[in-house]
Amino acid sequence: MDTAVKKPIKFTYEDYLHFPEDKRYEIIDGEVHMVPSPVPHHQMVLGNLYLRLCEFVDKKGIGEVYLAPLDVVLSEIDVVQPDIMFISKERLNIITEKNIQGAPDLIVEIISPTSEYRDRVIKRKLYSKYEVKEYWLVDLEKKEIEVMALGESGLETVKIYKKTDILESLVLKGIKIKLNDIF
Template sequence: MVVNPQIKLSYEDYQNLPESETKRYELLEGELVMVPAPNWFHQSIARVLFKFLDNFVGKNSLGEVRFAPLDVVLSDEIVVQPDIIYISKQRAKIIHQEEVRGAPDLVVEILSLATAKRDRTTKKTLYARYGVTEYWLVDPETNTVEVLKLTARGYRRAGVYGEKETLRSPLLPGLEIPLSKVF
């Protein structure tokens, strides 16, 4: 839900919004967009994916994994809060105390009825533009994960994995997530 499309905001404006314990927002091309609270299944999926990613990344000393809510500032007019992000240790300089300033290596978005269109279009375009190397679209309706890999021409589908399959990541060779444990 776009709050007021006539008013374009900057990251400074976004930071000065009153804090809310019940509402989360993203800033997309200067437009303030309310992000709905995740449901129980969404949170369960996020928890399991985070655990697999964090364990793999930690065991191999590859970088950092975090989960929402955490601001990822791609530009002065684009601030997103992906469900899960991974940042390689080579790019750790983009991690700041209050936010991440730059594109994570991996973004995971768990779709909902309210966010699916935006995650598949607007955010996909933005993530490609700002250099997110790999983008996962997790669909709780179909129990699938679509893995997209950034190329010179935008994202290319690296795979679509169902609940009886094992997810593999081009970005993180050796990572295997049995989706039967996720869905």
């Protein structure tokens, strides 16, 4: 009887490039995660946030804002597609013709029922590991946004903004987003 422990198969970015193009995938620590299509409310909130971020970033001339689907290659075995990402002017060199090579300064993930654990726990650890400076978790059901900033022990909650609050950012200094306009 074979008592050897089988190691799980680890996928790489090279494998990822051969996945079907009509689906969204992420690889976290070599494990493949299929990302389901978002629901209309998700897309509405995504669009509202994206517009506010683009207006601010363009007006200030401080970097670039992108939407999923766009590959963010953190390592050979960590490839994600955040809903929204901001890359500062000083770090535009991580933007390549095909993908983003490295951690964006700000990542926004909109939680769905199927992604909640992955977004709150797994991606928080992953983004901490790769030193994402700020991480926003958008909760559609609660109509709130949790803003986290990179601290000594990883991404730490700075504030949870409710629907009636005005969101502010440490990375995007001076931005003020009325969450009533987002949800």
